[in-house]
Amino acid sequence: MVSTIQTGRRGEDIAVEYLRGEGFLIAARNWRCGRYEIDIVAQRDGVTHLVEVKTRRAGAMLSPEATITRQKIAAMHRAASAYLAQRRVVGEVEFDLLAVDVFPDESCDVRFIRNIAEFGW
Numbered sequence: 516m517v518s519t520i521q522t523g524r525r526g527e528d529i530a531v532e533y534l535r536g537e538g539f540l541i542a543a544r545n546w547r548c549g550r551y552e553i554d555i556v557a558q559r560d561g562v563t564h565l566v567e568v569k570t571r572r573a574g575a576m577l578s579p580e581a582t583i584t585r586q587k588i589a590a591m592h593r594a595a596s597a598y599l600a601q602r603r604v605v606g607e608v609e610f611d612l613l614a615v616d617v618f619p620d621e622s623c624d625v626r627f628i629r630n631i632a633e634f635g636w
Contacts, residue, residue, distance in 0.1 A: 526570025526615040530555060533613065533625050539564065548601065551594035555613070562607045565595050567631070570615040579614035580628070588632045 531541055534557050542563070543556040555566040567587070569579030591610055599608065610632045616624040 522570050522572055522617060523568075525617060527554060527568050529570075529615050529617075529623055529625060530566065530568045530613040533627065534566070537627070546594075546598060548594070548597045551590070551597050553591075553594050553598055556598065562609055563604050564609050564611050564629075565591065565598070566611045566613050567591060568613045568615065570617060573616055573618045579616065580612065580626075583612060583631060591632065 527544070531544065534541065534555065537559075539557040539559045541555060541557050543553070546553045546556055553565050554568040555564075557564045557566055567583070569582050571577070571579050588610075595608070595610065598604070609630055612626075612628040612631045614626040614628065618624075
């Protein structure tokens with residue numbers, strides 16, 4: 516049986532591979548500041564993308580997209596504020612979701628959803 520941690524790591528590996536294939540530069544992975552975390556910070560065309568990765572094994576009760584709650588968005592906002600202040604990021608910033616479903620044969624379905632949340636900076 517594959518653990519939730521292993522599934523999450525596999526999903527993040529898949530996400531990085533997907534983003535690189537789409538021309539993104541990976542600036543950070545699993546960035547942390549205290550209790551705040553950003554799964555992936557990527558850049559493309561002058562835009563900084565703060566990417567939340569949600570991975571589920573096929574047949575899970577909730578889809579990856581369904582796990583993005585108001586509380587999760589608030590936590591993402593706090594993490595983003597800390598990251599942007601620490602790294603002095605300038606320019607456009609997007610909050611994106613990369614949803615990964617992993618099937619029993621280890622194949623996967625990847626969905627990249629841009630701008631899952633809007634914030635007034």
